[in-house]
Amino acid sequence: EPEVTQTPSHQVTQMGQEVILRCVPISNHLYFYWYRQILGQKVEFLVSFYNNEISEKSEIFDDQFSVERPDGSNFTLKIRSTKLEDSAMYFCASSEPGQGSTDTQYFGPGTRLTVL
Amino acid sequence: GQQLNQSPQSMFIQEGEDVSMNCTSSSIFNTWLWYKQDPGEGPVLLIALYKAGELTSNGRLTAQFGITRKDSFLNISASIPSDVGIYFCAGRWTPSGSRLTFGEGTQLTVNP
Numbered sequence: 001e002p003e004v005t006q007t008p009s010h011q012v013t014q015m016g017q018e019v020i021l022r023c024v025p026i027s028n029h030l031y032f033y034w035y036r037q038i039l040g041q042k043v044e045f046l047v048s049f050y051n052n053e054i055s056e057k058s059e060i061f062d063d064q065f066s067v068e069r070p071d072g073s074n075f076t077l078k079i080r081s082t083k084l085e086d087s088a089m090y091f092c093a094s095s096e097p098g099q100g101s102t103d104t105q106y107f108g109p110g111t112r113l114t115v116l
Numbered sequence: 117g118q119q120l121n122q123s124p125q126s127m128f129i130q131e132g133e134d135v136s137m138n139c140t141s142s143s144i145f146n147t148w149l150w151y152k153q154d155p156g157e158g159p160v161l162l163i164a165l166y167k168a169g170e171l172t173s174n175g176r177l178t179a180q181f182g183i184t185r186k187d188s189f190l191n192i193s194a195s196i197p198s199d200v201g202i203y204f205c206a207g208r209w210t211p212s213g214s215r216l217t218f219g220e221g222t223q224l225t226v227n228p
Contacts, residue, residue: 004158031214043159043204045215056213091158095214104149105216107158 002026004108006092012114013082021077021111023092032075033093033105034067036060043091049075082115089113118143122205122219130227135192137203137222144185145207149216150177153202162203163190195226 005024013019025032034046047057049067066078075094079086089110095103122139129135139148147166151159163174165181165188172179178191188205202223206216 033214035216042220043206043216043218045217048214056215058215103214104161104164105214106161107151109158110156112156 004092004094004106006090006108006111008111009109010112010114012116015084015115016081019079019082019113021079021090021092021113023075023077023108024073025075025092025094026106027073029094029096029106031055031095031103031105032067032069033095034077035091035093035107036088037091037110038088046077046090079113082113084115087113087115118145118207118209118217120205120207120217120219122222124222125220126223126225128225128227129195131195131197133195135195135199135224136189137205137224138187138189139205139207139219140187141207141217142186143209145209145217146185147208147210148179148181148188149206149208150179150188150190151204151206153204153221155201159204192224195224197226197228200224200226 007022032049035043037043045058047061048055064080068076089112091110092108093105095105120139120141149164150162153159163179168185169183170181176193202221204221205219
């Protein structure tokens, strides 16, 4: 069964450093998302991406964050200058094209980001 | 923003028992989803609901989309040890976009 994959599974970085989290969405999906989950808390929406542009973003997704689809298979989340409070699990998700209100988001296994 | 209240926060049950959990919202959604998350893993979709009043089953799992569009419940029948995990509801109001709003989760423990 097709699945969303993410690398790395765990990233440790120093405060102020840039990190890039990578995702390979399900191959025929055209809608891509990033969510994060701080330890012990609920999953929170960051950003959605369609047709090579951001379609929606939350208040969490400030100027320190950016997303990119550099090629036909990868979808990345960049954090320019990490802060301690960026430590969380980051989940990529994707959904099928053209489903409108019935599209279902499938999640990857996550990248655990630890900022020291 | 939209808030989902999920209850209970945690449940401790014996194997074989039935389980029920629910989510309520102060605003309406047109999609309700139920996910299960194992430790260190991403959420795995269990059931998707797209119409008010819809009742959908997936094996021992049954979920309903409330008529008011402000609530949903998930039932698990005849629980087994592998049902252990955190269950999240998630809602979406597509006129506002495609973002999912998640509940706080229900931690389920099943004692064999």
